[in-house]
Amino acid sequence: MSLDGNNNLYCVAYAIVGKEKTETWAYFFRNLRFAFQQHGCRKWNWTFISDRMKGVEKALEKEFPQATRRICTQHLYANFKEKWPEPLYHNLFWFAANATSHFVYNKMLDKIGRMSPAAVEYLLNVPQQWSKHQFDPEVACDHNTSNFVESFNALMNELREKPVIELMEDIRTYYMEAFAERAALSEKVELNGPTPYALGCLEANCADSRIYEVIRGGGGEFEVHEGYTKFPVNILSGTCMCGEWQVTGIPCKHACRAIYENKEELVHYLHGYCTGQCYRLTYTDHMHPLPNKDQWPTFQFPEILPPVQERGVGRPTRQRKRKPGYPKKRKGKRSTTITFSICKAPGHNSRSCQGGPTAK
Ligand SMILES: [Zn+2]
Incomplete structure (x- = not known):
């Protein structure tokens, strides 16, 4: 997932793999690199942001050794908080993470250091970029969390139970439509004007x-x-x-x-x-409509089989696991009226129930 000049999510590539590990991440990045090369892209110093997912670092080192790495500060904070849970650290950490200047960053680290030199050392030893002042002006993007992919995760939650090809097709048509809408919007933006x-x-x-x-x-x-x-x-x-x-x-x-x-x-x-110029360029090429599967062209490629499934213990969860320290997903407003499960009457509990259809 990437972001366009209008700060909208831009889907670059997607793949289905069996399990998140170094080999599957390497497979993904290798194919991403091939896709870039195939389209004549000669840029290798991309900036990648992720949480500390298993295998990402090693796979990126191999496939995109020139890449700049950012770490999702939400994830970094979750780890930091486990070691330094006192509330005073909370504000200082986030001021340091969102500092766009060296001065503010140093000031916050000084304050953290006065409380715990080990906490500063921990933050200074983070190998990836995490504070905004570290970001390259050429990238012109100040996101230091990977929260912007939430909308893709939400889409996946709806589709994840579908068979593989249907799932891939639904993602394709979803983005085909979204890209077409944005292409139309980008036409309205003046070439030298702002998005x-x-x-x-x-x-x-x-x-x-x-x-x-x-x-x-x-x-x-x-x-x-x-x-x-x-x-x-x-x-x-x-x-x-x-x-x-x-x-x-x-x-x-x-x-x-x-x-x-x-x-x-x-x-x-x-x-x-x-500017409008880049925004239009982003959506110049669109995704093409496809006919039914039985009319798809045949290729001389080996048949792609589904990934080997490695099932964990218990029923697979529908919700993405949220790590400690991450903001909880907001739930819809719940009714506060309690209903007693035996008499089914509202506002009762086992003590206040005076009788009902099945009350003992
Ligand atoms: Zn200023």
Whole structure:
């Protein structure tokens, strides 16, 4: 799963395997690499984010050795919390994880260090990127959790009991329709204009920035005052001291103020990925309709058999297992009226029941 310039989930590839382990992840990444090569892609330094699923690291090292790795902070926090459960760590961890600047990150780690040097050492030794300030501006994506795949997981929960080919077909038609809708939406976005998501971010940043004081320097430099805090902005290099512009590819509120001061259009300062041009390119190629299975072309490939099933003990669960520390899935509002199971009358329990159809 990937994200497009409008911050929507973009399905790149899917596969069915028997069990999550190094060999099956390697199979997936190897085929992903072949698919990229087949389409003339020469980029290898992709950024992958995942939780610490079994086998992902080893498989990626083998198939995409140049890849940048991010870890889902929700998962990292679940592990961190097991060792340092005190509530004080909670806020400091999340401030550090969402820090777009070195300064804020270091400050949070200092505070954690004063409570426990071992906790800081643990965080410094995480091999993957997890704090936003570490992210490459070229990627222009500040997600540090893999929560955005939730909608795909929800789709899978509906389809998982279907036979393999039907399941694959349902995924294909689901994305065929979704991609067609987005292709139509992307046509409405101006080539040099912002995607609807980028426009929303710009509008919010702009609204916040009106009250800021700004002092012009030379060479595209500005000093933007947010209360008592000063943020140096350079609109030529696309940087603000707060770091948000670099990490998201969208001018932060300080940068918006500086660009406005320079009487320029904000959209000229967006990362290319957030513009209509890239958005349209993403959906130029669409998924084609297919006829019935008996009309599919035949290939000289060996027959693909279903993966060997390795069943665990007990009945397979329908819900994805949530690890400790992950937010619980929100349930619908439940009725608070208790019904006594014997007399079937509402508001009763075994003590208050005065008799009913089957009361003893
Ligand atoms: Zn800023």
